[in-house]
Amino acid sequence: MGPEFYQTGLGRKFYEVDVPELVKQMARIAAALEEQNRLQKEQLKQAAEKIAEN
Secondary structure (H helix, E strand, C coil): CCCHHHHCCCHHHHHHHHHHHHHHHHHHHHHHHHHHHHHHHHHHHHHHHHHHHH
């Protein structure tokens, strides 16, 4: 039987390069979503304040 996936060139690249890059990009997505949620929360708060004023 041949080598395990992690023992091949493509397998090594996957674990050493691709997976860390995926994790990094997922962290960027999470940060962007958190920022978007923060901005939307602020917009909703401002809209509620305007409605309460009327």
